[in-house]
Amino acid sequence: MTHIHFESGREYDAIVLGRAGVDLYAMEHNTDIQDVSGFNKFVGGSAANIAVAVSKLGGQVGFIGCVSNDTFGDYVTSYMQSQGINLDGMKIDDSGSRTSVAFTEIKPSDCDVLIYRNNASDLLIKPEEVDPEYIAKAKTLVVTGTALAQSPSREATLLAMQHARRAKTQVILDIDYRPYSWRNDVDASVYYGLAASLSDVVIGNREEFDMMETVVAPNNSDDNLTAARFLTGNTQIVIIKAGELGSKVYCADGSRFEQGIFKVDAKKPFGSGDSFAGAVIWTLTHGGELTEAVKRGSAAAAINVSGTSCTEAMPTKEQLFDFMESAGSRYTK
Template sequence: MSARDGIKARNFLVIGRVGMDLSPDPAGTRTRDARSMTVGMGGSSANIAAGLVKFGCKAALVTKVSDDAVGWYCLNQLDHYGVDRTHVHAVSGECRTSLAVYESRVEEHQSVIYRNNAADFLMDIADVEAVDFSRYGALITAGTVFAAEPSRSATFRAFELARAAGLPIIFDIDYRPYSWPSAEVAADVLSRAGAMADVIVGNDEEFGFMAGGIDKGLEKARELAASSAEIVVYKLGPAGAVTFAGGEELRTGIFPVEALKPTGAGDSFMAGLLAALSEGRDMRQAVLRGSACASIVVSRPGCAPAMPDRTELEAFLANHPGPTDV
């Protein structure tokens, strides 16, 4: 099955964490000055899943959460967004669901992520082998799942099972140094995962990290598109994106907005890109719709709560003068 054929099934299996996000209220408040906080669902994989469901796709999450109030909150939030949590299991003990405290401000922005003894890293091979991969059209994951064992081995096993079931593998590099034991381990593992993926999305720093230098990132993306991946999206922040697909190199701009915060853009981009491809849109449209979703999310508080649905995206595109020229 080609990547596009799998995506068009509009039924995604997503591997990776769900977490709780806290943000000082009102927007613009520094954490150290906070008197109240807003709460929302977070975690890259859960955000992507929620974004896809908002666009009318189906998404099921595979992960673990702690058997406590924070984990229960995340389970309730998955239900709220319509994400299938059949394969989300609660575990007892001293592990904890990830917690993020981030500011809805751009200037001197602070994000503090609590990932000590993370529950989602306890996902194991038995968890992924319990999934019927034939029920889904495509597998999605983000790089954080590879940062520790047994989650790393479990996800590589999921890649093998997805491949055996004919599912394309969609990989968001999502390199976060604080999760990894060393940069050397991260470079090796993420490169292995990238070589197995059919669709790869990352920014210039992430591709550069995999290649051994940021100046080598674009060539790394081009190499992956030529050797193994069907679609590679090389994001350049305010400079837009370069997409390699079908032997062509496509450059696209962004939709400038007044950003409220820098977080959530990558997850929303992925959801918007895949939703557009699932609707049969061409690659340029799909990348631009993903870029528009990213702009919407950074202009709103929250991550999963800020993800647009189709109506909100169409309204944004109708009223925005963008995208920028490249």
């Protein structure tokens, strides 16, 4: 089984790069958005979610991103700091950009999400604002792929990954593909391919890997072929998530395994992937084995979808371990 080596003595277990925004969740469950009476406010965005997930489990976390110089930007930074996340890499934009906002229904499926990302602040972080010394303080740099969608964030992200490789900071790419951010899948596959080539670990679902194979294998749906395609160069681990079907894990040494799920009463479909990634990252950076990390990731995902937010529904270490001990018949291999 492939073992990822993390440099010891680093200040941060992980520095996460990407989107931090505001989530407004419907107050009423199983209700269409036009019929809800109001919304509850939380911090969200894939990168912020992962950062909170790792921090709540007990990890030391930093963040690279950008928010607007307004009350929503202040809210995001204040919350993340309250969660113990270092924001030395967070930039505040004064150009009139806006921190992204998502309005969401709370339904277990067919859940409508409206995301406002016109002139989004998180896509304005510049390459010259990325500090290589900050990245060198971390065991791993976690990149969420939405940061690749536009310049200058795209160049800043790729540069951060290059800084990480030079500093022997492991690189984890969470694909986090949002089609509305891209002209088409061809464009996306080019830049995701570059990012994957700079990554030690690549995590995504089947649809996201389909996008990455748009040009090279447009009709492939074989996970084994997909993994073989991306387990080249720097990449040591590929994790392909399949929702209720669990996940498949492939390693550069030829080993592989499948991970089941923990069945729960899901209240919403989103947040699980970020919770999964957070538990995997925390476990690996604290010396855990890959099989253990992915099983914890599956449990953390189950806990999150049974909650009514993303960041606030991330489990603590105690909650995660208690859930796994009591899971019993809920666990399916």
